[in-house]
Amino acid sequence: MTLIRTQYNRRSFLKTSAAAGGGMVLGFSWFAGCQPVSDKITSIPKEWFDINAFLRVADNGLVTIMSPNPEIGQNIKTSMPMIVAEELDVAWKNVIVEQAPLNSDVFTRQVAGGSQSIRQGWQSLRMAGATARRMLVNAAAQQWEVDPSECSVSKGVISNAKGETISFGEIASAAAQLEIPAEVPLKDVKDFKIIGHDTKNVDLENIISGKPLFGLDLKKEGMQYAVVLRPPSFGQKLKSFDDAAARSVNGVNDVIQFGDKVAVLASSTWAAMKGQKALTAEWEQDGRSEDTTYHNEEMLRLLDTPAEEPMREDGNVKKAIAEADQIIERTYQAPFLPHNCLEPMNFYANVTDEKVELIGPIQTPEWTRQRVADLLEREQSEVTIDMTRMGGGFGRRLYGDFALEAAEISSLSKSPVHVVFSREDDMTAGTYRPASKYKFRAAIKDGKMTGYHLTGTGVNMRNSTREKNFPAAAIENYLVESHNLESNITTGAWRAPITNFLAYAEQAFFDEVAQTIDVDAVQFRLDLFAQAKNNPVGELDYDVDKFVGVIKLAAEKAGWGNAKEGSHLGFSAYYSHNTYVAEVAEAVLENGLPKIKKVTCAIDCGIVVNPIAATNQVEGGIIDGIGHAMYGDFVFENGRAKQHNFDKYRMIRIGEVPVIDIHFVKSENDPTGLGEPTLPPAGGAIANAIHAATGERLYSQPFTKATEILG
Amino acid sequence: MANFNLSINGTNHQVDVDPDTPILWVLRDEVDLVGTKYGCGISQCGACTIHLDGQAARSCSVPVSSIGSQKITTIEGFSETKAAKPLLDAWRKHDVPQCGYCQAGQIMNAATLLKNNANPSDEDIDAKMNGNLCRCGTYIRVKAAIKTAATNS
Numbered sequence: 001m002t003l004i005r006t007q008y009n010r011r012s013f014l015k016t017s018a019a020a021g022g023g024m025v026l027g028f029s030w031f032a033g034c035q036p037v038s039d040k041i042t043s044i045p046k047e048w049f050d051i052n053a054f055l056r057v058a059d060n061g062l063v064t065i066m067s068p069n070p071e072i073g074q075n076i077k078t079s080m081p082m083i084v085a086e087e088l089d090v091a092w093k094n095v096i097v098e099q100a101p102l103n104s105d106v107f108t109r110q111v112a113g114g115s116q117s118i119r120q121g122w123q124s125l126r127m128a129g130a131t132a133r134r135m136l137v138n139a140a141a142q143q144w145e146v147d148p149s150e151c152s153v154s155k156g157v158i159s160n161a162k163g164e165t166i167s168f169g170e171i172a173s174a175a176a177q178l179e180i181p182a183e184v185p186l187k188d189v190k191d192f193k194i195i196g197h198d199t200k201n202v203d204l205e206n207i208i209s210g211k212p213l214f215g216l217d218l219k220k221e222g223m224q225y226a227v228v229l230r231p232p233s234f235g236q237k238l239k240s241f242d243d244a245a246a247r248s249v250n251g252v253n254d255v256i257q258f259g260d261k262v263a264v265l266a267s268s269t270w271a272a273m274k275g276q277k278a279l280t281a282e283w284e285q286d287g288r289s290e291d292t293t294y295h296n297e298e299m300l301r302l303l304d305t306p307a308e309e310p311m312r313e314d315g316n317v318k319k320a321i322a323e324a325d326q327i328i329e330r331t332y333q334a335p336f337l338p339h340n341c342l343e344p345m346n347f348y349a350n351v352t353d354e355k356v357e358l359i360g361p362i363q364t365p366e367w368t369r370q371r372v373a374d375l376l377e378r379e380q381s382e383v384t385i386d387m388t389r390m391g392g393g394f395g396r397r398l399y400g401d402f403a404l405e406a407a408e409i410s411s412l413s414k415s416p417v418h419v420v421f422s423r424e425d426d427m428t429a430g431t432y433r434p435a436s437k438y439k440f441r442a443a444i445k446d447g448k449m450t451g452y453h454l455t456g457t458g459v460n461m462r463n464s465t466r467e468k469n470f471p472a473a474a475i476e477n478y479l480v481e482s483h484n485l486e487s488n489i490t491t492g493a494w495r496a497p498i499t500n501f502l503a504y505a506e507q508a509f510f511d512e513v514a515q516t517i518d519v520d521a522v523q524f525r526l527d528l529f530a531q532a533k534n535n536p537v538g539e540l541d542y543d544v545d546k547f548v549g550v551i552k553l554a555a556e557k558a559g560w561g562n563a564k565e566g567s568h569l570g571f572s573a574y575y576s577h578n579t580y581v582a583e584v585a586e587a588v589l590e591n592g593l594p595k596i597k598k599v600t601c602a603i604d605c606g607i608v609v610n611p612i613a614a615t616n617q618v619e620g621g622i623i624d625g626i627g628h629a630m631y632g633d634f635v636f637e638n639g640r641a642k643q644h645n646f647d648k649y650r651m652i653r654i655g656e657v658p659v660i661d662i663h664f665v666k667s668e669n670d671p672t673g674l675g676e677p678t679l680p681p682a683g684g685a686i687a688n689a690i691h692a693a694t695g696e697r698l699y700s701q702p703f704t705k706a707t708e709i710l711g
Numbered sequence: 712m713a714n715f716n717l718s719i720n721g722t723n724h725q726v727d728v729d730p731d732t733p734i735l736w737v738l739r740d741e742v743d744l745v746g747t748k749y750g751c752g753i754s755q756c757g758a759c760t761i762h763l764d765g766q767a768a769r770s771c772s773v774p775v776s777s778i779g780s781q782k783i784t785t786i787e788g789f790s791e792t793k794a795a796k797p798l799l800d801a802w803r804k805h806d807v808p809q810c811g812y813c814q815a816g817q818i819m820n821a822a823t824l825l826k827n828n829a830n831p832s833d834e835d836i837d838a839k840m841n842g843n844l845c846r847c848g849t850y851i852r853v854k855a856a857i858k859t860a861a862t863n864s
Contacts, residue, residue, distance in 0.1 A: 054861040073810025073847050163770065200806050207811035208802050210746015210786030214812060217745040225740075250712055250729050269749075342750050342758060342812045342846045391748070391812030392846045423751045594721070612806045616849065620809055623848030646755035654850040655837030 040093045045169075045214045049176040051135060053106035054084055054128035057176075060170030061156050063090045068101035068107040069117040070363050071203075072393030073620075074675040075613040078202045080125055082609060086194040087129030088188060090168065091155040097202040102365035112363040112390075112495065113398055115577035115673025120611060122670050130184040133177075140166050140174035147475040189607065189668045198612035203389060215388040216420065223348070223416045225251060226409050227272035229262040229279050230286035230429045233639035234489045235289045236683075238262070241281035249275045256412050263409045269420055275588050276422075287488045289639040292435070295459055296333070298485050299437040302457040303331065307481035311467035314538040315477035317443070320451025324443035328513055331507035332440075333700045334632045336459070337433035337494055338641075340651065343391020344426040349406035350416035351376065356383040356407060357416075359396055361390035368400035371435065372407045394624075395493035399431045424644045432634065433494030434459040438505040442513045443477070449513055449528075450547045451477035456502065460484065460491040466499060468541035469575060476537055490637065493638035495624060496676040499576045504629060507572040507684025512697060521688070522555050542575050549665055550582040550602040557663050558584035558600035568594075570688025572681040577673030579663075580604040583622065585658075585685035587693040593711040594693040596626065596686050598659040601678060606669035618662050618678045625682025627652025633702045650704075715775050719744070721738035735759045737775050738785060747788035748816050750844065757843030760816040761785050767823040769842075786815035789822060798822055801819025801859035809847035817843050821857050830861050 001050040019544060045058030055065045066080035100111055109120050120167045140158040141148040143166070150161045156168045206213050231237060241262050243255040251271025256263045264275035321327055347360035349372075356378055362368050365385040373380040390397055406419040420427070436458030443451030452475045456464035494500060514524035526548065531537075533544040551573050555561070563569050566588055573582035586598040599622050608614045631650040635642040643649040687698045696709040704710055717724045719742060726741045733752075736834055738744045738761070747770055750758030754769040761770045762784035789795050798818060808814045817840070824839040831839070836854050845853065 073808075075809065198806075200803065201808060201811075204803060204806065204808065207787075207808045207814050208799050208818060209790040210744070210815045212745050214748075216749065219743070219745075268728075268732075268736060268740040270732045270740070273752075274729075340846060342756065342810070342844065343746075344749070390810060392810045394846070423753075520778045572761060616806065616809055616852065619851050620848035623850060627848070645753055646751050647753055651844055651846070652848070652850075653844065654840045654854065657848070660851060 008071050008547045009349065042447065042709070047173070049172040051132040051172070051176055052128055052180075053103070053677055054125070055088065055132055057136070057168050057172035057174060059169050061096050061167045062096060063088065063156070063168065064096045064098055066098055068394075070109050070110065070365065070387045070389040070390065071099065071111040072112045072363060072397065074112065074117065074617060075201060075610065076112070077389075079118060079609045079613060081202070082122055082194050082199055083122065083125040084129040086192055088133045089153040089155065092194055094156060096570045099387055099389075101387065102369060104366050110365055112393055113395070115579070115675040115677065118671045119578060119673055124540065126186055127184065130186050131180060133176045133453065134181045134184045135175045136168055138178055138181070139171045143171065143174065161634070173231040182338060195607065195609050196611065199610050201613065212408065213389040214343050215348070216343055216409040217357070218348050218359055218388060218390070218418065220348065220350065220416050223267045223418055224267060224413070225269045225272040226263045226265050226406070226417045226419045227269070227276040227422065228405060228419065228425070229276050229281060230425065231260055231283055232428070233283070233289060234636075235287040235639040236283040236286060237286040239282040239284040241279055243279055245278040245280070246275040250279055254413060255279070256409060256411060258408050259404070264403075264508070265409070265413055265415075265417065272420065273422055290487055290489060291637055292335070292635045295435050295485065295636075298436070299457045302483035302485060303439040305453050305483065307455070307483060311463060311465050311480040311482050312472060312538070313479050314472070314475070315451075317451045317453045317477045317479040319455070320439065320443040320477035322444070324445050324450065326444040326516070328442045328516055330509055330699065331437060332508065333437045334501040335436060335630060335632065335701060336489070336491070336636070337426045337632045338430045338634055338649070339396035339494060339580055340427065340649070340709055341390070341392030341394060341396055344423055345396065345402040346418060346420045346667035347406040348416070348418045349404040349410040351407055351411040354480055358383065358403055358407065359386040359388060360403060360406070361388050362400055362403060363390070363393050363397040364400060368403050371400060376407060377403055390416035391653060394495045395497065396431060398493055398559050400590060401431075404687075423646070426643055427649065431490045431492035434461050434462055434491040436461060436501055438464070438502060438689040440505070442509070444513075447517050449475065449517070451475070453479045455481045455483070457473070457483040457485055459489060460488045461498070462500070464498060468500060468539065470532070470542055470547065471528050473536040473538055473540040475531035485543045489639070492563060496576060496679045499574065499680040500625070500628070501683070503572070503574040503680030504683030504687060504701070505575070507574065507681060508687045508698065511570070511684070511688040511691065520561070522551060522560055525551060525573060540563045541581070546575065546580045546604045546665075547575060548579045550604050553602035553663055553665060554582035554584050554600055557602065557661060558586070560584060568689055568692035570690065570692055572683050572684035572688060574677070574681040576677045576680055579672045579674060579677035581677050581681050583678070583681040583685040587686070587689035589693055594690045595707070596658045596689060598661065599626075599682065599685060600661045600663075602663045602665065603678065604665040604667060605677070606667050606671040607676050608664050608669055614664070614674055615662050617674045619660050621678030622660055622682045623652060623657055624684055625679040626658070627656070629686060629701050630656070630703050633705070712777070715778070716779070717775070717778060717783060719783045720785060726775070726842065729777055730774060732775050733771050734761070734773045734775050734778060734783065735770035738770065744753040744785050744787050748812055748815060750813070754842075756813070756816075757820055758813050759815040760843070762789065762819060762823065765823070766824065767820050777811065780789040786819055789819060791816075797863045798856070800863065801856040804859055805852045805856045807849050807852040807856050809849055813843060813845045814838070817845065817853050821853070824857065825861060825864060829864060831857065
């Protein structure tokens, strides 16, 4: 048992025994979703008692647990409360989960990004559950006049040595009056009863019956829909516009200019969309008008330019290259990518003299509150943000541009508005995964890689590399450089930023180096890890044993080295978001063309909180990685996106998905990230499998452009 | 604007909207049935799938004026029918959704697949479900759930 000091801000405790929104919590949806279970509490509670900011207990024993972080499909609305419930020792079926609003006084890091929700929330969630449990036990012990150590808890019922029992509901009122203990025990991993067990998505019933959950589903009294006309090209600004036709559309109420944008306000989404299309605007050049061709030429030039300061330099790469028997040099390129959350960007705002109310799908509520307050010159304390479930995030909803638009339009129109992006707006006014290029050079001497030189460049990428990642510390002479190509095209984080492409390039390059020196691709990596373990060069920033562990596990499960006739395997392994992943892709030839049949994946992400949801994330990450490597193509001409909707922008579909075989390393270590880390290795695994099947290398994404290889 | 009488989930609704309004927006904005989702507006993603007289239709591309006497079923109505149970139970068993946004469309399309083909092969599922995008990549579970539902129907 671990003892942990509680670290609570006193303000986080509302020690009132008032029915804190009891009626609100018990919406019809919860009971409607209940399957009758004999020992499930189905009575309606009369009173709720706030035990701490994360949870409240009802007089009938129901427990409401707040899920602090935004839900984008990574399933933390289920897995975060599971962690609280575990330490609280309540039966999961008597838990109601509620999405917490933004409250930075009591919750830390209410962000969905970087695969960090569970990792960074782990201790505070456990502490919240353990503290509440302790207070309930202390209250029961006081009532029984026994020592708390004589009490035990199981599924929301406290027992003492005499065999007396009291339920959480019966003692909640007394517990809510107690002091917060300075120190509480945490469970041993082996005693976990909820963590590590398949637990269904808490929103499942509402999802499969079409209940309002998402930002776009939100309706409020007096609300108008706003669809915005934005500059069609990066580098343009608004010169003038004519709104006569837009104003004549049935249902259009108003047209408002703000900055270089024009908002059409209407009483229905369709009217607002029609109004936006009916606007005629003149645009004028306000900056460079950039093409994909320009980016490609500039990036190639930068790759041949030495950086002023390397990102990392060990040994002497120049010398290793000068003394090499052979130099392998390859360049890899990636296009821009839109995020394409299936729920387009949208946000609700109601700005009044008294307050600024914002509701919608956002990965970064705290940052957004600050930016909205700055924009409207209001105090942050006047701004509230409620988070809806998100129809995907993938990084796009880190950027609150849509929330700021809603706030500005509401402020100007003095009415509640819901800004809605059409798919075309969503795809053309993005914060794209930057286009990037990587050039690798390996110096080969006496059949070994003696030098490694990576130069990366990307659009608005201050550092396009992960210089501390493997093979750093595994090679005597190691040099990583990066160049930024500045652009007026907005770029940003896209699921597994940087590594979503860098990992493919690196893992495809390793495969080619291993082949050149005639060493098995897995053995090639293991040899490098042996160097990093036994004699690390410079700083070692990853755990060699965990890395080797997933590599060996994936190789074993995929039958590496024993591939059956006609089956061609490709290997890839990558460390990101504190998690180790290895993937083996299997390609077969059908009518002479390669097809990916299967991906075997081994993962070390510490304790797996909710296996059924964790495997869903792993499948999704791999499918996302394959889909974008294969099909994702996004081009700019004169600063304007060429692809506007799914008819021209191809995304992976059901028939293009391989079998995925998933193996988690059994672990008692604290959990690490899972939403992103399985994506980066996928591109490399399939590129290497396609090479094994066809003898052809792929250097550029999307792979479908290489029709000579893929047909 | 014009008046239209619509049969939605077995109930009659009268709406006063422009005739070119896609039934998707009539359902979402006028009738408050928001389970049917907007994803692309051009029949490419399947998030807006509904049933018209029992057959799957992309509601983003069907103007209200063309509905006539066809009976509209949305996820809200379908999920309460007996016919939906095997499919919804399979969705529960496989815990299919990630973000969940495309799932109503997936379920509505899968329902008509199973209605016309009680025991679909992988190829049948791929062909019929090809029009339904899932950005999160729950395709493996969608397929598994359809097979489970076929077995339990």
